[in-house]
Amino acid sequence: xxxxxxxxxxxxxxxxxxxxxxxxxxxxxxxxxxxxxxxxxxxxxxxxxxxxxxxxxxxxxxxxxxxxxxxxxxxxxxxxxxxxxxxxxxxxxxxxxxxxxxxxxxxxxxxxxxxxxxxxxxxxxxxxxxxxxxxxxxxxxxxxxxxxxxxxxxxxxxxxxxxxxxxxxxxxxxxxxxxxxxxxxxxxxxxxxxxxxxxxxxxxxxxxxxxxxxxxxxxxxxxxxxxxxxxxxxxxxxxxxxxxxxxxxxxxxxxxxxxxxxxxxxxxxxxxxxxxxxxxxxxxxxxxxxxxxxxxxxxxxxxxxxxxxxxxxxxxxxxxxxxxxxxxxxxxxxxxxxxxxxxxxxxxxxxxxxxxxxxxxxxxxxxxxxxxxxxxxxxxxxxxxxxxxxxxxxxxxxxxxxxxxxxxxxxxxxxxxxxxxxxxxxxxxxxxxxxxxxxxxxxxxxxxxxxxxxxxxxxxxxxxxxxxxxxxxxxxxxxxxxxxxxxxx
Amino acid sequence: xxxxxxxxxxxxxxxxxxxxxxxxxxxxxxxxxxxxxxxxxxxxxxxxxxxxxxxxxxxxxxxxxxxxxxxxxxxxxxxxxxxxxxxxxxxxxxxxxxxxxxxxxxxxxxxxxxxxxxxxxxxxxxxxxxxxxxxxxxxxxxxxxxxxxxxxxxxxxxxxxxxxxxxxxxxxxxxxxxxxxxxxxxxxxxxxxxxxxxxxxxxxxxxxxxxxxxxxxxxxxxxxxxxxxxxxxxxxxxxxxxxxxxxxxxxxxxxxxxxxxxxxxxxxxxxxxxxxxxxxxxxxxxxxxxxxxxxxxxxxxxxxxxxxxxxxxxxxxxxxxxxxxxxxxxxxxxxxxxxxxxxxxxxxxxxxxxxxxxxxxxxxxxxxxxx
Ligand SMILES: Cc1cc2nc3c(=O)[nH]c(=O)nc-3n(C[C@H](O)[C@H](O)[C@H](O)COP(=O)(O)OP(=O)(O)OC[C@H]3O[C@@H](n4cnc5c(N)ncnc54)[C@H](O)[C@@H]3O)c2cc1C
Numbered sequence: 001x002x003x004x005x006x007x008x009x010x011x012x013x014x015x016x017x018x019x020x021x022x023x024x025x026x027x028x029x030x031x032x033x034x035x036x037x038x039x040x041x042x043x044x045x046x047x048x049x050x051x052x053x054x055x056x057x058x059x060x061x062x063x064x065x066x067x068x069x070x071x072x073x074x075x076x077x078x079x080x081x082x083x084x085x086x087x088x089x090x091x092x093x094x095x096x097x098x099x100x101x102x103x104x105x106x107x108x109x110x111x112x113x114x115x116x117x118x119x120x121x122x123x124x125x126x127x128x129x130x131x132x133x134x135x136x137x138x139x140x141x142x143x144x145x146x147x148x149x150x151x152x153x154x155x156x157x158x159x160x161x162x163x164x165x166x167x168x169x170x171x172x173x174x175x176x177x178x179x180x181x182x183x184x185x186x187x188x189x190x191x192x193x194x195x196x197x198x199x200x201x202x203x204x205x206x207x208x209x210x211x212x213x214x215x216x217x218x219x220x221x222x223x224x225x226x227x228x229x230x231x232x233x234x235x236x237x238x239x240x241x242x243x244x245x246x247x248x249x250x251x252x253x254x255x256x257x258x259x260x261x262x263x264x265x266x267x268x269x270x271x272x273x274x275x276x277x278x279x280x281x282x283x284x285x286x287x288x289x290x291x292x293x294x295x296x297x298x299x300x301x302x303x304x305x306x307x308x309x310x311x312x313x314x315x316x317x318x319x320x321x322x323x324x325x326x327x328x329x330x331x332x333x334x335x336x337x338x339x340x341x342x343x344x345x346x347x348x349x350x351x352x353x354x355x356x357x358x359x360x361x362x363x364x365x366x367x368x369x370x371x372x373x374x375x376x377x378x379x380x381x382x383x384x385x386x387x388x389x390x391x392x393x394x395x396x397x398x399x400x401x402x403x404x405x406x407x408x409x410x411x412x413x414x415x416x417x418x419x420x421x422x423x424x425x426x427x428x429x430x431x432x433x434x435x436x437x438x439x440x441x442x443x444x445x446x447x448x449x450x451x452x453x454x455x456x457x458x459x460x461x462x463x464x465x466x467x468x469x470x471x472x473x474x475x476x477x478x479x480x481x482x483x484x485x486x487x488x489x
Numbered sequence: 490x491x492x493x494x495x496x497x498x499x500x501x502x503x504x505x506x507x508x509x510x511x512x513x514x515x516x517x518x519x520x521x522x523x524x525x526x527x528x529x530x531x532x533x534x535x536x537x538x539x540x541x542x543x544x545x546x547x548x549x550x551x552x553x554x555x556x557x558x559x560x561x562x563x564x565x566x567x568x569x570x571x572x573x574x575x576x577x578x579x580x581x582x583x584x585x586x587x588x589x590x591x592x593x594x595x596x597x598x599x600x601x602x603x604x605x606x607x608x609x610x611x612x613x614x615x616x617x618x619x620x621x622x623x624x625x626x627x628x629x630x631x632x633x634x635x636x637x638x639x640x641x642x643x644x645x646x647x648x649x650x651x652x653x654x655x656x657x658x659x660x661x662x663x664x665x666x667x668x669x670x671x672x673x674x675x676x677x678x679x680x681x682x683x684x685x686x687x688x689x690x691x692x693x694x695x696x697x698x699x700x701x702x703x704x705x706x707x708x709x710x711x712x713x714x715x716x717x718x719x720x721x722x723x724x725x726x727x728x729x730x731x732x733x734x735x736x737x738x739x740x741x742x743x744x745x746x747x748x749x750x751x752x753x754x755x756x757x758x759x760x761x762x763x764x765x766x767x768x769x770x771x772x773x774x775x776x777x778x779x780x781x782x783x784x785x786x787x788x789x790x791x792x793x794x795x796x797x798x799x800x801x802x803x804x805x806x807x808x809x810x811x812x813x814x815x816x817x818x819x820x821x822x823x824x825x826x827x828x829x830x831x832x833x834x835x836x837x838x839x840x841x842x843x844x845x846x847x848x849x850x851x852x853x854x855x856x857x858x859x860x
Contacts, residue, residue: 099776102797103616103776159655160622160623175842176842179819181819183662184821189663193625196625197654211616214617214707214710216709241679243588286737345568347563375649414650416649427653435653438656438853439653441852442849445851446848
């Protein structure tokens, strides 16, 4: 056994230091299975000290290292690109402190997103960011990806809810960025702000202070079905222009509706619709009926084929089931699924979607769209079979064209899934060499030796591409019950 | 409307002043710098130069005040791009005409938007999704220039984006010491359908805090919320503003038995204080506000927002005592305005964060041309 493995085993024991090749298989990729590679070893620390120890062992042996939460990332973030040490946070799932009156909590990074809300729900509190993977994904992964979710139109991204983090820097030292009173700006640059969304390349967060939100009084969930995508998008524009602020505005296109309705995620969406729009209003009970009536009238103004309003929590769950199960339904169509993530100005959604459909057709691909319409955040999904090399090449080509289109529309190559290794080749669609140089300098300021999750976010070399399948992972995410968070320091 | 800020608050030694009207002009200034030239202080309209730490050496002040165009305004997408020297008040006026607003603190101020971000005063004023929000949420992206003359972009113009590292987030609190921001891409909101400003009469502290907490912890908190003791008062007032649907706004005002009143912070311009009085700004977790107030002299003016950010004015001894007391409250603060030698003094910074900050400065301005 090599010295590196021996050092890990000595510090963490065989139960928490995995060094055998067959133990690595579960870590060879995340939700972006087109990139796969085995780590050199995996450790499961439980404390900040142990994360520091793991990083120091890696540094002493010049072994690259990277943090990993639940592995639900869709851009290759927690997938090693070289034989690396994976530092998995699965055993760091304690809620360390909750200050109910201060509206904040300190958690370890492995706390599952929904488990935090469950932990505080008895106190009428919640943790607002709600990625669709929230039953499985971790707060550490959310911080690293700056995760969003269906409700971030109103409530913002993870960066709007993170007050502080204790970070093991890539040189093994500690830094406390922000805290329960928020980041140190106005008095120092917002280092926590730039750490958020750095995709595990600036260090490992071992304690995260998050803002909690009060539960709202009530909810109204409406579904409008439309004969054209133009009509559905027009509703969204009108709703926003009128100053209504729904919690969520989600659209599914015809192909997604068909896939959902043919799957276990069946939600009763009208199958003759070109698009359905799910609108969720929340807030003060007193105003919700008026607001819902206004939304219905906007639906009608745009020629809705049908309108449905949830009557009770069960009904609401059904309306959301199709949206939440959309990726899963698509994943069941073919062995593999590529979930793209691009953003365009909301007013350019319709023309962008038209172009995306044309790209799919041109490449002879099964392409569907489900998206956060309020933010212009598109998720074109391509179902394919990666064993078919020709089809796989067409998938990647279409992906590139779609992202180039988003940029040409004035948008971005990622709204919430990150760059990771997946989009490293697309980075230059959006940024020039000088932008890249400045970002590289900031990366070096955090990670002078370049050993922390190398080859991610910023292009330097192309990561290896091996194909595989991911629906099993999707099912795990969609069907899982969140594990409970543990209490206490 | 065009705001012409008249107050140049520069109170340190200046060797030269240059105002630049374009990226090319700024690059030319940077390119002309020799090693033995004085370093540069980036300024907007220089209205807040006496409210940030003074440079440690005489400086050449480079002002971006002439860069004041609104480059793009997309009401339907709720975004805009502006030059960094644009006075905040000008943008506010242009947005109001279109039924929009920039959802962050500091509205109506004459200083530039670039400076508002760089001195980091853009903090949420209340909890809740309809509150004014922090710099991270409002600033979507930027174009900026390093002292070596390299211009670069970060972030995007759309409301949601996670591509690349968010270097623009470093603008908040950087005070022009990392780079000069040239263009800012901002997130906007539609003006609320109805608003109601309210203020209580003067109350004993305990009663005022109870009211403040009731409002703050409500399931529909006000969009702005402050607990304040003014200069000559012994008691505290709670003031704020509800935004939203007319029925909700009216209901909240009634339910909390609030009196609708317009109000204005009385400390927006505190330059008339004697040099012995210092403005200290910072934040505590909102659950520790009682302890913050207990750490202040009983006559000190103070205002604390619903998210725990605060401003107070103190004599030197009291400032020092507060800076010592705050870490135990998980809070932080800094002397923002006062004698030159005292400005910038604050609660101790985390050594790890200081190291990272220094390394970021080494990376972006290795020759320390920006002070
Ligand atoms: C079905 C499905 C639906 C999804 N829906 C959404 C959605 O609605 N919105 C959205 O934003 N995303 C969504 N995602 C993507 C993914 O769930 C998010 O990116 C999530 O934040 C990843 O969390 P994780 O715990 O799985 O992290 P991982 O996948 O394990 O890691 C993600 C990145 O975080 C880094 N990291 C992990 N822990 C730490 C730490 N402690 N410190 C520093 N870096 C760390 C890793 O190195 C990696 O780069 C979805 C994914 C799936 C499969």
